[in-house]
Amino acid sequence: MGLRRRLPRASIRFYLVLMVCAIALPVLAFVALLLAQLQSNERVALETRAVREAQLMGTAVSRVLQEMSTTLRLLVTSPELDAGDLEAFHGRAQAALRDGSLFVILIDKDGQQRLNTRVPFATPLGKTANMAAVDSVLESGRTEVSDVFVGATSGRWVFNVTLPLPSELSSNGAALVLTKNADEIAQLALTSGLPDGWSAAVLDGAGRVVASSNKDIGHSTVLEHELPADLVRTSGVIYGAVDSEQKLIAYTKLKDWSWTAIVWGPVATAQASILTTWRQLIFGGIALLSLAVGIAMFLARQLRVSVQGIADMAEQVGQGNMVAPVNSQIIELDRVAKALSAASVDRSHAEDRIRLMLRELAHRTKNLLAITQAMIHQTGRRSQSIEDFQADITERIAGLGRSTDLLTSEQWSRVPFKRLIANHLATFLATPEQLEMRGEDFEIKSEAVHNLGLVLHELATNAMKYGALSVPTGHLLIAWEISGEISGEISGQISGEIPGEVSGAETVAPQLNLTWRETGGPPPSPPTEKGFGSQIIERHAASAFRGKVTVDYESDHFVWTLTAPLKSFIEEDDADEPPELTL
Numbered sequence: 376m377g378l379r380r381r382l383p384r385a386s387i388r389f390y391l392v393l394m395v396c397a398i399a400l401p402v403l404a405f406v407a408l409l410l411a412q413l414q415s416n417e418r419v420a421l422e423t424r425a426v427r428e429a430q431l432m433g434t435a436v437s438r439v440l441q442e443m444s445t446t447l448r449l450l451v452t453s454p455e456l457d458a459g460d461l462e463a464f465h466g467r468a469q470a471a472l473r474d475g476s477l478f479v480i481l482i483d484k485d486g487q488q489r490l491n492t493r494v495p496f497a498t499p500l501g502k503t504a505n506m507a508a509v510d511s512v513l514e515s516g517r518t519e520v521s522d523v524f525v526g527a528t529s530g531r532w533v534f535n536v537t538l539p540l541p542s543e544l545s546s547n548g549a550a551l552v553l554t555k556n557a558d559e560i561a562q563l564a565l566t567s568g569l570p571d572g573w574s575a576a577v578l579d580g581a582g583r584v585v586a587s588s589n590k591d592i593g594h595s596t597v598l599e600h601e602l603p604a605d606l607v608r609t610s611g612v613i614y615g616a617v618d619s620e621q622k623l624i625a626y627t628k629l630k631d632w633s634w635t636a637i638v639w640g641p642v643a644t645a646q647a648s649i650l651t652t653w654r655q656l657i658f659g660g661i662a663l664l665s666l667a668v669g670i671a672m673f674l675a676r677q678l679r680v681s682v683q684g685i686a687d688m689a690e691q692v693g694q695g696n697m698v699a700p701v702n703s704q705i706i707e708l709d710r711v712a713k714a715l716s717a718a719s720v721d722r723s724h725a726e727d728r729i730r731l732m733l734r735e736l737a738h739r740t741k742n743l744l745a746i747t748q749a750m751i752h753q754t755g756r757r758s759q760s761i762e763d764f765q766a767d768i769t770e771r772i773a774g775l776g777r778s779t780d781l782l783t784s785e786q787w788s789r790v791p792f793k794r795l796i797a798n799h800l801a802t803f804l805a806t807p808e809q810l811e812m813r814g815e816d817f818e819i820k821s822e823a824v825h826n827l828g829l830v831l832h833e834l835a836t837n838a839m840k841y842g843a844l845s846v847p848t849g850h851l852l853i854a855w856e857i858s859g860e861i862s863g864e865i866s867g868q869i870s871g872e873i874p875g876e877v878s879g880a881e882t883v884a885p886q887l888n889l890t891w892r893e894t895g896g897p898p899p900s901p902p903t904e905k906g907f908g909s910q911i912i913e914r915h916a917a918s919a920f921r922g923k924v925t926v927d928y929e930s931d932h933f934v935w936t937l938t939a940p941l942k943s944f945i946e947e948d949d950a951d952e953p954p955e956l957t958l
Contacts, residue, residue, distance in 0.1 A: 384704045390674055397670040401663035418642070421570075422612045425625030425638050428568050428575065433627040433636035435563045436577055440536060440632055443477065443553045444518050447538040450479060451551055459547055461489060465496040476559050480535075482509055484549035493528050501527055503552075505535060512537040512550055520632050522579035523557050523594050532557040532594040534585060557594055561586040566638060573640030580633035598637075614642075681708045688712060692719045695726075789818035789945075796853055799831040803839050805847055814855035819944045826919040827944075833908040834891050834935060842933055843896030852892040857941055859885040884940055886922075891935040899933040920944065 450456070450471070455464035461481065468479040469492045481489040486509055488500035503509060508521035521535040535552045564575045564586045576587040576598065584596045592598075610627045626637040681703030691698045697719045700712035793816045804810055819827070835844065843849030893899070902909060912935060917924045922939025 385706065390678060390705065394671050394674045397674070398664070398667035401667060402660055405659050405663060421623065421642065422625065424568055425573075425623060425640075426612055426627070428566065428638045429625040429627045429636050432563055432565065432575055432577065432638070433629050436560060436634065436636060437629045437632060439560060439563070440520055440629070440634075443536040443555065444538070446472075446477070447518065447536060447551055447553050450553075451538065451540065451544070456544060456547060461547065462496050465490045465492060468492050476555060478529075478554050480552040480554055481548040482537075482550050482552055484509075484513060488528075489548050491528055503527065508535055508537055509550055509552075512539050520579075520634060522581045523583055523585050526554065529554075529556070534579070557585050561588075564588045566640075569638060569640060573638060575636075575638045578635045578637060585634065677704065681705050684708075685711055685715070688715045692722065695722065697723060789820060790824050791816050791818055792855070792944075795819070795824060795827065796831065799828055800835055800851075803835040803844050804851075805844070809844065809849060809851055811850070811852045812854075813852065815857075817945070820946070823920070823944045826915070830912055830916045830937075833911040837908055837912075838893055838896070838933075841897065842899060843893035846896055849896040850894050852894070853890070854892070855887060855889045857885050857887055859941075884942065887937075887939055887941045887944055889937040889939075891933075893933040894931065896933075898930060899928040901928050 450468060453464060453467055455461075455467055464481075465479075472479065472492065479490070479492045480503070481491075482503055483489060486502040486506045488503060490496060491498070491500055494500075504527040505521050505524045508519065512519050516539055518536065518538045521537065523532050523534045525531065526533040533554050533556055535554045537550050537552045539550050540548055560577070564577055566573045566575045566588050569575075574587065574589040574592070576589070576592065577585040578598060579585050582597045584592050584594055584598060587596075612623065612625050614621060615624055616622070620641065622639050623642050624637060624639040626635055628635050684701040684703060685708055688698050688701060692715055698716055700709070700716040703709055703712070792814075793812055796812060797810075800810055838844040838849070838851065843851055905913075913924050913926060916922075916937055917939075920937065920939035920943040922937055922943065925934075925936045925938075927934040927936075
């Protein structure tokens with residue numbers, strides 16, 4: 376208890392760092408002393424040795440392939456081949472390659488062998504067993520090494536270095552091939568500089584073994600499926616599974632050739648000394664970890680009381696109670712306690728605001744239902760059939776729904792004037808260029824959103840049926856301007872400022888002049904009988920905004936104008952009565 380009381384009042388970071396240090400530092404120090412140098416140095420040394428062996432083997436194999444390529448270029452320049460004397464060329468090639476490890480084959484473009492120094496001249500020959508390599512050389516036009524394959528003439532695993540013949544020698548054949556038995560380069564796959572249990576191999580472009588130091592791996596073995604896929608794309612060291620065992624793999628891609636030299640083996644064979652160090656780490660680590668756990672348990676006891684107090688506060692806040700902050704030994708926990716106490720107060724205030732919003736929502740819903748009821752009533756009076764009624768009321772309710780969606784997105788407060796226009800006309804426009812809006816944007820109140828939305832919907836419906844929006848060349852201009860002098864309070868509402876913070880004396884009440892102008896459509900003509908839509912755009916628009924509506928059917932365009940007090944659009948009405956459709 377005495378030690379507990381002497382602990383300083385500190386931040387939670389101090390206690391957590393102290394706990395981590397008490398557990399981790401002894402273990403890290405022990406590991407640093409015994410393993411850091413041994414493991415790092417031995418692993419790096421092994422990787423360096425493995426890469427060096429792979430590079431040496433790759434260099435030796437590249438030298439063999441380069442010598443074969445040089446031999447081919449010399450044979451192509453022989454006068455016998457240039458003269459087309461294939462029998463003489465056969466004898467010359469046999470004499471030049473008398474050691475018996477290399478053989479020359481002359482091949483047509485269809486793969487037919489014309490001569491093969493493995494057999495006497497004029498011996499009947501078939502087609503090459505590796506036509507894919509011939510096709511690749513003829514297509515690329517450069518010397519290439521083939522994958523290993525079983526030769527048709529020798530019946531043994533061989534590989535070819537193929538040189539395409541120049542066009543002036545095409546009458547004698549398409550390509551000259553130098554073939555070699557794959558077993559004759561096995562002595563190049565060595566692991567003399569690596570630990571026991573390591574293997575070396577040369578892989579062809581398909582991943583098949585050309586030569587290997589492991590006698591259990593034959594030429595038919597394809598190692599690409601066991602080694603990582605990126606083996607043939609770069610050069611270096613990777614770790615991957617071979618024969619279901621994790622091994623280190625060093626590799627190098629032969630320069631200018633499609634083959635790869637690799638060496639691989641288990642890392643454990645080169646790191647036996649580390650195993651002993653790990654045993655020491657286990658026993659020493661257990662002792663040090665026990666000490667660290669004891670210290671951590673003591674520190675955890677200090678944290679428990681404070682955290683439990685915070686948890687009790689959080690539970691009270693969750694139940695909706697207001698709580699006072701608790702004091703603890705940890706600075707950050709004290710801040711959390713104060714935040715929870717403030718949150719409990721904020722929650723109480725938020726619940727009050729939610730109840731107020733619910734009452735407001737009930738009022739808005741009543742208004743919306745009243746508008747819908749009047750719309751259904753007036754549409755039904757003027758519909759000629761049930762089908763007309765269903766179509767008209769569906770479109771009008773959809774337009775009302777768009778206004779409601781806008782208000783919902785703005786939390787039933789205010790909606791930008793341009794956004795209201797664009798939202799209602801989006802479904803009527805063939806292209807965005809048909810609509811032009813001209814005027815300074817401002818926000819309008821929720822009742823004005825519904826009423827103006829009804830008017831815009833009816834105007835757009837008429838334009839779609841009879842006016843500018845019925846043809847692709849039609850154009851619609853919606854322009855508005857505010858006339859008269861604007862008071863400080865109204866200016867604040869338009870610009871988004873808080874009413875009362877903008878100075879300015881009350882002057883002449885401003886008016887909003889809104890114009891709908893259609894051009895480029897059919898010649899307009901007054902309707903013979905005014906229906907519900909006409910009543911909306913004339914009588915209801917004038918009544919809802921306490922203004923004046925004029926409609927002009929001129930020879931080449933239709934113009935609808937609304938002049939109304941600006942406050943009808945932006946000032947909230949203190950009356951609690953729902954808006955009516957005045958028709």
